[in-house]
Amino acid sequence: MKVKSLEFSDFRNLKNNIIYPSEGVNVIFGDNAQGKTNLLEAIWLFSGGHSFRGSKENELTKFGSNKSELRMEFFSQGRDQNAEIKFISNKKEIFINNVAKSSSAYLSQCFSAVVFSPEHLSLVKNGPSLRRKFIDGAICQQDVKFAVMMSKYSRIMFQRNALLKEIYRHPELKETLFIWDDSLIEIGSKIIKRRLDYLRKLRSIAAQFHLGISSGKEELTIEYVSGVGVCDDDSEQDIIKKLKDSFEKNRNEDIKLSCTNCGPHRDDLEFFINGIKAKTFGSQGQQRSIVLSLKLSEAQMLWEYFDEPPVVLLDDVLSEIDRSRQEYLLNNTRGCQTFITGCEPPVYENENTKIFTINKGEVS
Ligand SMILES: Nc1ncnc2c1ncn2[C@@H]1O[C@H](COP(=O)(O)OP(=O)(O)O)[C@@H](O)[C@H]1O
Ligand SMILES: [Mg+2]
Known part of the structure; x- marks a missing residue:
């Protein structure tokens, strides 16, 4: 996977231009607020994900303009390809090899990247949403269907929560809740299963990287934490059953609080170093090493999946980690085109x- 050229017009603060990166390491340097992260964000959008800063799409277009365009030429799957992303007012248009596509998720089938920014460094100690975002984002890069499932799940949950609020005032509506429950359980069980499958592989690769960073001293283990009580080798049927039980158990509480209290949107990952909980007892250095191991694993799993190295985007992270971790990171992303x-x-x-x-x- 190599970016051969990137052209941008009216994208954030970037002056319209086209750049031709090296196939190896590309260093983008400048003072604060000059547009470095904007440039990485432009590349990242071609991986099919949303902005890694959580920005809304209409924030990407240059202030005062109602249209912005990105065009990338890249080498992938053994051939030269191109893609375009156009933001026009509130609409987004995607073209891959000059053919219009209905969703940006299709981009992830031909271009893949891993982004690592300072916010990721607090992944271990911050709240669970960052950890769910990590695993879900990593799976989305490999699996278009997963991205579709995730957005369907949040849409249905939004509708279920709206109904829960209504039930509070109109208890007779309670009878209709099962329609949403069934859909959430069906999609939710697929989401959990997919996460468990990804985690099974991630665990062993991340443990290897962590062993390397810690010079063989630290064993990293990762657990999937679920209020639903799923186990690592549960089948989809097992998960459906457990989700069903949890939905039933939580129903009255859900109505009381007007929100859905169990399901994949509440699950979490927990990290242990030599058997000890890293979130509570790990040093800052250990927590950062875990994140480094996770990000390197994400890159390696993409590499294996697509049989070619993903593009690696390192946004301001090198200055945040010590020299030995910097070297470890750079040594282990050799072979990937990198933007720093x-x-x-x-x-x-x-x-x-x-x-x-x-x-x-x-x-x-
Ligand atoms: N939609 C936009 N239009 C114009 N400028 C923008 C837009 N979004 C962000 N900016 C500007 O981009 C700059 C930040 O760029 P960024 O890439 O985050 O900088 P850094 O070099 O520190 O990474 C800020 O000056 C901000 O005002
Ligand atoms: Mg920046």
């Missing part, structure tokens, strides 16, 4: 490194 942003000019340069400077959105 930072405020300092690079110290690690070779014939495969291209340097871009960025000043008030002007990339040169």
Whole structure:
């Protein structure tokens, strides 16, 4: 997977331009608020995901403009390909190899990337939503159907929660709740199953990376934590049964609180180092090493899945981690085309490194 060119017009603060990255390491440096992260975000959008900053699509277009366009030429699946993303007012248009597509999720079938930014560094100690976002985002990169399931699940949950609020005032509506429950249980069990399958692989790869970062001293284990009580080797049928029981058990509480209290949207991941809970007892360095291991594993799993290395986007993370972790990260992403942003000019340069400077959105 190699980005050969990236063209942007009216995207955030970036001055309209086209860049031709190196197939190796690309360093983008400039002062704060010049547009470094915007440039990585533009590349990331081609992986089919949403903005990694959680921005809404209408925030991506340059202030004062109602249209922005991104075009990328890239090498993937043994051939040159291209894709375009156009944001026009509140609409998004996607083209892959000049053919219009109905959803940006299709982009992930031909282009894959891993992004690592400072917010990820608090993945272990922050709330569960960041951890769910990590695993779900990683699966979406491999599986278009999963992305579709996730958005269907949140849509149905939104409708169920709206009904729960109504039931509070109109108890007779309680009879209609089962319609939403059945759909949520059906999709929810698929989501949990897919996460467990991904986790099974992630566990062993991440443990290897963590062992490497800690010079063989720390064993990393990861557990799936679910209020529904699922176990690692549950079948989809087992999960359906457990979800059904939980929905029944929680029904009155759900009505009282007007929200859905169990399901994959409440599940979590828990990390242990040598058997000890990392969130509570791990040092900041250990917690960061876990995140590094997870991100490297995400990249390796994509590499195995597509049989080619994903593009790696490192947004301001190198300055946040110590030298040995920096080296570990760079050594283990060798082979991937990499984009690194930072405020300092690079110290690690070779014939495969291209340097871009960025000043008030002007990339040169
Ligand atoms: N839609 C937009 N239109 C124009 N400018 C924007 C838009 N969104 C963000 N910006 C500007 O982009 C700059 C931040 O860019 P960013 O890539 O985050 O900088 P950094 O170089 O620190 O990573 C800010 O000056 C912000 O005002
Ligand atoms: Mg930035």
